[in-house]
Amino acid sequence: MTTPSPNAIDIVGVRKSYGRLEALKGVEFSIARGEFFGLLGPNGAGKSTLINTIAGLVAPDAGHIAVLGHDTVKDFRAARRKLGVVPQELVFDPFFKVVDMLRIQAGYYGSGREVWPWIDEMLERLDLSSKRNSPMRALSGGMKRRVLIAQALVHKPPVVILDEPTAGVDVELRRTLWSFMSDLHRQGQTVVLTTHYLEEAQEMCSRIAILDKGEIKALESTRQLLKRHPFRFLRIKLAGDAQLPDALRPLVSSESDGVIELKLDTSQHPIGGVFDTLRNAGIAIEDVHTREPDLEDIFVELTKREAVK
Numbered sequence: 001m002t003t004p005s006p007n008a009i010d011i012v013g014v015r016k017s018y019g020r021l022e023a024l025k026g027v028e029f030s031i032a033r034g035e036f037f038g039l040l041g042p043n044g045a046g047k048s049t050l051i052n053t054i055a056g057l058v059a060p061d062a063g064h065i066a067v068l069g070h071d072t073v074k075d076f077r078a079a080r081r082k083l084g085v086v087p088q089e090l091v092f093d094p095f096f097k098v099v100d101m102l103r104i105q106a107g108y109y110g111s112g113r114e115v116w117p118w119i120d121e122m123l124e125r126l127d128l129s130s131k132r133n134s135p136m137r138a139l140s141g142g143m144k145r146r147v148l149i150a151q152a153l154v155h156k157p158p159v160v161i162l163d164e165p166t167a168g169v170d171v172e173l174r175r176t177l178w179s180f181m182s183d184l185h186r187q188g189q190t191v192v193l194t195t196h197y198l199e200e201a202q203e204m205c206s207r208i209a210i211l212d213k214g215e216i217k218a219l220e221s222t223r224q225l226l227k228r229h230p231f232r233f234l235r236i237k238l239a240g241d242a243q244l245p246d247a248l249r250p251l252v253s254s255e256s257d258g259v260i261e262l263k264l265d266t267s268q269h270p271i272g273g274v275f276d277t278l279r280n281a282g283i284a285i286e287d288v289h290t291r292e293p294d295l296e297d298i299f300v301e302l303t304k305r306e307a308v309k
């Protein structure tokens with residue numbers, strides 16, 4: 001059944017358990033058409049389970065999902081056509097040549113020669129032209145991942161989900177992928193990205209959901225998320241061999257090479273108060289910087305776990 005929906009993806013009350021483990025505990029949110037959306041969370045948060053549920057590969061125990069209004073269970077084929085999913089695992093036939101694999105994939109969607117120029121364009125953009133006739137098994141991990149990206153996009157789906165597309169990809173290639181994804185987005189495609197590189201999410205995504213232990217912990221625009229948390233970091237280098245007064249010790253978030261970073265909840269610990277404490281203790285400051293929290297700080301704050309690098 002098709003219900004008109006302005007959204008690219010509607011997720012309503014989705015639950016999924018594996019035995020006694022609740023991987024998704026009633027997840028509910030929507031992604032608007034044309035968004036560049038980030039789905040973040042620590043290892044085991046449930047991101048892949050959610051993506052596989054959207055792709056119709058995992059059946060939810062409760063709730064439902066629609067892609068551009070098509071229910072992913074009742075209207076599986078239509079929902080699937082609207083979607084391109086780049087999986088986290090590298091799954092492919094090792095003996096197929098790159099270009100053949102993409103043409104065969106197009107065939108699954110009923111597309112023929114008319115998409116060959118698009119396939120060539122993707123190979124070019126993803127820096128794979130020289131590998132078009134190589135068998136998949138002869139490619140490096142980063143190249144295979146790029147072929148899987150092209151494979152997911154071969155039918156020009158209006159909604160694209162990329163599960164860790166830049167994992168194991170070097171910095172230069174990551175840039176190539178970012179620029180490719182940005183172009184897709186500019187052309188009107190909805191892009192959903194999961195990533196462990198938080199600076200990538202901060203740069204690319206206009207809205208972010210943070211999933212942790214099967215629950216949504218935050219869901220807002222990247223800008224709001226970065227603004228919402230009223231803490232600042234103050235980096236100070238004390239003059240001589242002065243020690244930080246005990247009163248400030250609980251605020252230390254890191255310390256290296258004599259530079260001490262204090263994490264200040266500015267509603268409780270205004271920066272001026274730190275300077276007052278140091279002055280009253282007769283301690284001079286050699287150098288000082290402040291730092292706004294970035295997505296990594298907020299991610300750690302919300303999930304209380306170190307982000308994976």
Ligand SMILES: Nc1ncnc2c1ncn2[C@@H]1O[C@H](COP(=O)(O)OP(=O)(O)OP(=O)(O)O)[C@@H](O)[C@H]1O
Pocket residue numbers: 018021023041042043044045046047048049050088
């Ligand atoms: N097929 C399965 N059978 C049993 N347990 C599973 C299965 N798939 C996932 N899980 C469990 O469900 C939880 C969520 O896993 P999921 O892969 O969705 O997390 P993730 O956020 O994608 O993690 P990562 O960032 O490590 O890929 C984990 O505890 C995982 O072990």
